[in-house]
Amino acid sequence: MERLMVTVGTHLVLALSVSLLGGYARQVSLGQAAFAMVGAWAVAHVGPEGGLAFARAGLLGLAVAAGLGLLLGLSLRYWSPYAFPILTLSAAVLLQHGLRPGSAVARFLGAPPSAEAEIRSLAELWPLVVVVGLCLGADRWFRRSRYGRTLWHGNTSSLANSACVIRATRVALVVSLAMAALAGALGAHYGVLRQPADFGLETSLWALAMAAWGGMGSLGRTVGGALLLSGLVVLVPAMASYRLLLSGGILLIAGWWHTCREQSPHGQRPFAFGPVCWRGWSLSCGASHEATGRRRP
Amino acid sequence: MGQQAIHALAVGSIYALLMAGFGLMARLRRALPLGYASVYTGGGYLAWWSVRTTASLWSALGGVAGGAILLGLALAVRRLPARGGTPLASLLIGIGTLACVEEASRLLVGPYHMKVVAFASYRVFSLGPLLLSEVHWLVFGITFGVLTTAEGLLKSTKGRRWLAAALADEAGSGAGWPGLRRRLLLYGASLALGGLAGVLASCYFNDVHPAMGTAVTPRLLVLACLGALTSLQHACLLAAGLAATEHLLLPVLPWRLPADTVVLAAAVSVAMLRPWPGIPGVGQRG
Numbered sequence: 046m047e048r049l050m051v052t053v054g055t056h057l058v059l060a061l062s063v064s065l066l067g068g069y070a071r072q073v074s075l076g077q078a079a080f081a082m083v084g085a086w087a088v089a090h091v092g093p094e095g096g097l098a099f100a101r102a103g104l105l106g107l108a109v110a111a112g113l114g115l116l117l118g119l120s121l122r123y124w125s126p127y128a129f130p131i132l133t134l135s136a137a138v139l140l141q142h143g144l145r146p147g148s149a150v151a152r153f154l155g156a157p158p159s160a161e162a163e164i165r166s167l168a169e170l171w172p173l174v175v176v177v178g179l180c181l182g183a184d185r186w187f188r189r190s191r192y193g194r195t196l197w198h199g200n201t202s203s204l205a206n207s208a209c210v211i212r213a214t215r216v217a218l219v220v221s222l223a224m225a226a227l228a229g230a231l232g233a234h235y236g237v238l239r240q241p242a243d244f245g246l247e248t249s250l251w252a253l254a255m256a257a258w259g260g261m262g263s264l265g266r267t268v269g270g271a272l273l274l275s276g277l278v279v280l281v282p283a284m285a286s287y288r289l290l291l292s293g294g295i296l297l298i299a300g301w302w303h304t305c306r307e308q309s310p311h312g313q314r315p316f317a318f319g320p321v322c323w324r325g326w327s328l329s330c331g332a333s334h335e336a337t338g339r340r341r342p
Numbered sequence: 343m344g345q346q347a348i349h350a351l352a353v354g355s356i357y358a359l360l361m362a363g364f365g366l367m368a369r370l371r372r373a374l375p376l377g378y379a380s381v382y383t384g385g386g387y388l389a390w391w392s393v394r395t396t397a398s399l400w401s402a403l404g405g406v407a408g409g410a411i412l413l414g415l416a417l418a419v420r421r422l423p424a425r426g427g428t429p430l431a432s433l434l435i436g437i438g439t440l441a442c443v444e445e446a447s448r449l450l451v452g453p454y455h456m457k458v459v460a461f462a463s464y465r466v467f468s469l470g471p472l473l474l475s476e477v478h479w480l481v482f483g484i485t486f487g488v489l490t491t492a493e494g495l496l497k498s499t500k501g502r503r504w505l506a507a508a509l510a511d512e513a514g515s516g517a518g519w520p521g522l523r524r525r526l527l528l529y530g531a532s533l534a535l536g537g538l539a540g541v542l543a544s545c546y547f548n549d550v551h552p553a554m555g556t557a558v559t560p561r562l563l564v565l566a567c568l569g570a571l572t573s574l575q576h577a578c579l580l581a582a583g584l585a586a587t588e589h590l591l592l593p594v595l596p597w598r599l600p601a602d603t604v605v606l607a608a609a610v611s612v613a614m615l616r617p618w619p620g621i622p623g624v625g626q627r628g
Contacts, residue, residue, distance in 0.1 A: 073433050126429030127374050131563050135607065138560070142603050246556065250441055257434060290449070293441030300434030 047170060049279050051235040054173045055228050056275035058180045059248075060255035060267055062224035065184055067253070068262020069196040070217040072129035076137025078248035080222045081229030081238065083110045086144055088233040099172050103230040110226030111219050118215030129218065137249065141241065176231050180224045184264055192216045197262075247289050254292035257299035344472050346590055352478055354585030355485035356543050357561060361570050361577040362492060363535030364562050368571055369509055370528055373429050376436025379555035379562065380443035381533050384409070385540020386550040387447060390458045399460050399480075399545065406537035414530030418522055440555050447552035460545040481542050488538065493574050564608055 059081060066072050084106030091102035117132050187193045192213035232238030238248075259270020274291075278284045284291065360382060367375045385406055392402035460477065467474050495501035508524035544550040565584060570577040 067430070071430050073430065073437070075437070126433065127563075127566075130376070130433060131567065134560060134563070139603055139607065250437065253434075253437070287445070289441050290445035293438045293443075293445060296434045296438030297442060298438075300431045300436075300438060303431040303434070 048235075049276070050170065051173055051231070052237050052279050053272055053275045054177050055232040055235070055237045056252070056255060057268060057271040058177060058224055058228035058231065059252040060259070060271035060275075061180050061184055061264075062221045062228065063252045064256035064259070064261045064263075064267040065187060065224070066129065066217055066221040067256055068260075068267075069187070069193055070129075070214040071126065071196075072214065072218075073253065074133040074221065075130050075246065075249055075253075076133035076135075076140070077221075077225045077252050078229075078244040078246075079133075079137030079140040080110045080113065080225040081232065081248075082140060082144060082241075082244035083113070084226035084229030084231075085233035085238055085244070086229075087226075088230045099230070099234055103172075103176070103227060106226040106230045107223045111223040114219040114222035115215070117222075118218045137246070141244065144241075172234055173231060176227050180227060181264070181268075183220055183224060187217065187220055188264070247292070250292040250296070251288055254295040254299075258295050343590075346593070347586075348472055348474060348478060350585045350589040351582070352481045352546055353589060354582035355481050356539050356546065357565070357581035357585055358489060358578040359485050359535055359542070360539040360558065361562065361565050361581050362489060362574055363532045363539065364566070365571045365574070365577055366528065366532040366535070368566070370525075370532065371432065373432035374436070374563075374566060376433055376559065377439030377443075378436070378536055379559045380440050381413075381536035382540040382543070382558055383443055383447060383552070383555040385537035386458075386544035386554050387451065387540075388537065389460070389541040389544040390451075390456050390550045393458055393460055399541070402541050403538070406534055406541055410530045410534035410537055411526070413533050414526050414528075417529045418525035440559065444552045444555060451552070453552060455549050455551040457548055458544040458550055459548070477546050481546050484538065484542060488535070489574065489578060496574060568608070 059077060063074055063077055066074050084103065087106030087109065088099060088102040091098065091105055113136065117129075117136060120132065188197075195209050195213040196217065229238060229244070232243070238244065255271040255274045256267050257270075258274055259268065260266035274295075278288060360379075363381070364375065364378050367378055385402075388405045388409070389399065389402040392405060393399060460480070465476055467479075496505065504524070505528075508528050540554070543554070561584060565577065565580050568580050570580045
């Protein structure tokens with residue numbers, strides 16, 4: 046049961062990171078798992094024994110991934126829907142080659158310990174609870190912040206809006222990659238993600254599929270989609286062999302569904318596999334703009 | 343070095359053919375077709391299957407033509423307009439297609455690398471100090487013929503007008519038989535180029551495997567970033583340049599870097615310096 050919770054929790058955080066980027070910034074990340082690898086490396090080398098060492102390692106991984114996100118985001122001078130797929134895929138390939146066993150970085154850091162954390166009691170799940178809570182809080186903060194509102198209602202009718210959109214997209218990228226690093230740290234700590242192959246394109250596509258299945262841009266639906274799909278794969282081990290096929294099928298359906306949809310009342314096409322996303326957004330925020338007394342932008 | 347140059351030229355020819363089809367599909371769909379490399383994988387497996395069953399490469403070429411017409415017809419008769427979906431939806435459909443084709447290949451044929459023996463005996467011809475085999479002539483001949491024909495059509499006034507009308511037709515999803523015929527021809531041509539590249543690649547590298555498409559996709563994206571979508575000439579030159587970098591420059595460097603690392607680092611560098619020319623959607627909100 047603990048193993049199930051840990052696996053689902055790790056995948057949930059990864060899906061949330063993808064949903065934030067895809068639902069708000071309308072960008073697809075093809076290398077999210079590689080940024081999770083940064084967090085995993087930090088935990089493996091700094092905090093393998095758990096406790097406060099995990100917290101230090103998690104912060105280190107988060108900082109490194111956020112720094113990489115900042116660097117990638119700064120390269121985004123001209124908005125393009127293809128910017129992040131190409132940049133994240135590039136960064137993922139570079140990271141995987143840089144951190145693979147036998148590389149200069151791996152030789153410098155030394156081989157990480159291969160033992161996984163043994164979960165003896167529910168109390169040892171506190172890193173999982175803290176990380177999931179942190180990521181849900183970060184997601185909620187972003188939605189309610191001016192960056193989230195800019196992306197949700199933004200358009201390129203004027204240059205000022207384009208600059209705001211690019212700035213908000215950069216912030217979304219930094220937050221998303223930081224969350225991915227935390228997912229990797231969690232996965233490495235509990236032994237869910239251990240091998241270099243666990244951080245490849247297949248895992249990135251799986252995270253994308255989980256977010257797309259639930260509904261990118263909708264917190265509640267992303268959580269539901271991630272819980273459903275990752276739980277299915279854990280409870281039915283035979284499905285793990287067909288994860289890439291499942292990911293591909295879900296992405297095909299989600300893309301086709303999005304193509305067929307009507308535009309939202311705000312004039313921006315929502316991206317959700319389920320009902321209209323703007324309604325899900327206000328539900329997930331817990332309060333509409335009217336209820337909080339804030340003016341609608 | 344000369345022999346490496348021949349190899350680089352052959353690989354560059356395959357990239358050029360693939361990029362020509364990719365660029366045409368991008369113009370038709372008004373989005374980067376990330377799933378285009380699945381046609382490349384399909385062509386490779388078609389070559390493997392036809393060589394295995396009929397011991398002839400001509401059936402593979404015929405199969406590519408037939409498959410391109412059928413798929414082109416399916417794309418041409420669909421009712422959704424080309425601009426109906428956002429780039430995000432197109433990206434997801436492309437990635438989903440690539441993943442499904444890769445997995446289907448793995449499940450149907452197996453995850454292993456398969457050999458494609460196109461010729462019973464490989465004769466080698468010497469061209470001065472250089473040695474060329476029948477496969478080299480096959481690749482050079484087909485690529486040269488197809489691309490020069492395409493360039494000739496594009497350079498002619500009638501061809502340019504026809505293409506412009508067809509692309510405008512596609513954007514408005516023109517109804518009626520003339521519109522359908524134009525769309526069918528363009529989609530069929532684009533798919534045939536990709537399938538042909540797959541056939542040639544499988545014969546040249548003597549290898550076909552499920553991850554062919556995902557291995558070549560980063561190269562297509564890099565070429566798109568560098569401006570290969572602006573014209574056929576740019577596509578050919580950049581493809582040749584990429585192949586030369588991979589097979590001539592990288593091997594002589596003191597540090598051993600995988601080709602993927604270098605080509606993608608190039609993409610990142612270009613992304614930081616300039617907008618990507620010819621790519622639909624750049625500078626616009628999706």
